[in-house]
Amino acid sequence: xxxxxxxxxxGSGKSFFAKQFKIPLFCADEVVQNLYRKNKTLFAKLKKSFxxxxxxxxxxxxxxxxxxxxxxxxxxxxxxxxxxIVRKEMQLFLRENQRKKAKAVVLDIPLFLENKLDYKSxxxxxxxxxxxxxxxxxxxxxxxxxxxxxxxxxxxxxLGLKKDKADFVVKNNFNSxxxxxxxxxxxxxxxx
Numbered sequence: 001x002x003x004x005x006x007x008x009x010x011g012s013g014k015s016f017f018a019k020q021f022k023i024p025l026f027c028a029d030e031v032v033q034n035l036y037r038k039n040k041t042l043f044a045k046l047k048k049s050f051x052x053x054x055x056x057x058x059x060x061x062x063x064x065x066x067x068x069x070x071x072x073x074x075x076x077x078x079x080x081x082x083x084x085i086v087r088k089e090m091q092l093f094l095r096e097n098q099r100k101k102a103k104a105v106v107l108d109i110p111l112f113l114e115n116k117l118d119y120k121s122x123x124x125x126x127x128x129x130x131x132x133x134x135x136x137x138x139x140x141x142x143x144x145x146x147x148x149x150x151x152x153x154x155x156x157x158x159l160g161l162k163k164d165k166a167d168f169v170v171k172n173n174f175n176s177x178x179x180x181x182x183x184x185x186x187x188x189x190x191x192x
Contacts, residue, residue, distance in 0.1 A: 001097060002104035003119065004190060005112055007162045008127035010152055011138040013172040013179065017127055018108040020183030026093045028086055028109040035085060036061065045081045050074070065143060072151050083115070090117075103191055113165065114157055123190055126166035130173050137174070 006018040018025055035042050036059035043057045046064075053067045054060075067074045090109070097105050112118060138144055156162075163169060168189075170182050 001094075001102055002190060003094075003107055003122045004104055004125060004187075005107045005109070005118065005122050006125050006127060007112060007166060008129060008172075009134070009156065009159050010110075010149065011134050011141075012127045012129035013174065014127050015108050016176070017125075017170065017172070017179055017183055018106045020180045021104075021106050021187050023187070024093070024097050024102050024105045026090055026105065026107050026109070028090070031086055031089050032082060033061075035082070035089075039085065042082065042085060046078065049077055049081065062143065065145065065148065068148060068151070069145070075151060075155075087117075104187075111155060113162060114155065123168070124166040125168045125170060125186065126163045127172050128163060128169050130171075133174055 004021065004023075006014045008014045015027055015029065018027065038058070040057055043054070043059050046059060047054045050067050053070075054063055064078060067078070090107070094105065107117075107122075109115075109117065118124070138149065168186060170179070170186065172179060
């Protein structure tokens, strides 16, 4: 089974591009959101670490943002709790698709390389976004926070390094029709 990994910076269009392949997709951000809504064990662990900052289940993203804003070291604490559960979900996803004999899957996981989740056989696709358009687009997002953006960006390896490691580079000028076409062409190149 081929593992196609979509890489890029925050807001680069990784998730949009990953969905355009129309094959089994593991999107870590969506998994995390689902865990916040449904996983009471995760809530209990976070509540134990931040008893005064979390209300009731389900976990509210805004409360986590406030916890991080209080102290940037809290991001590492949250990550240590959430990440093992996400990795377990990823392993389940991969085993299930292996069992179903899927030809390929897409992995959309922030900090994929940084967390050393890559195999030599992975096909790495870097989304090279137009940096002039990126920040204004991010600022339009609900709950955008410049301080958190810089903190998250500091956890990433330099984008140039990710781009150098990539097998394919896709230029994103935020034209959705172009990106859909690029994904289709790229999938044909990879699968054949």
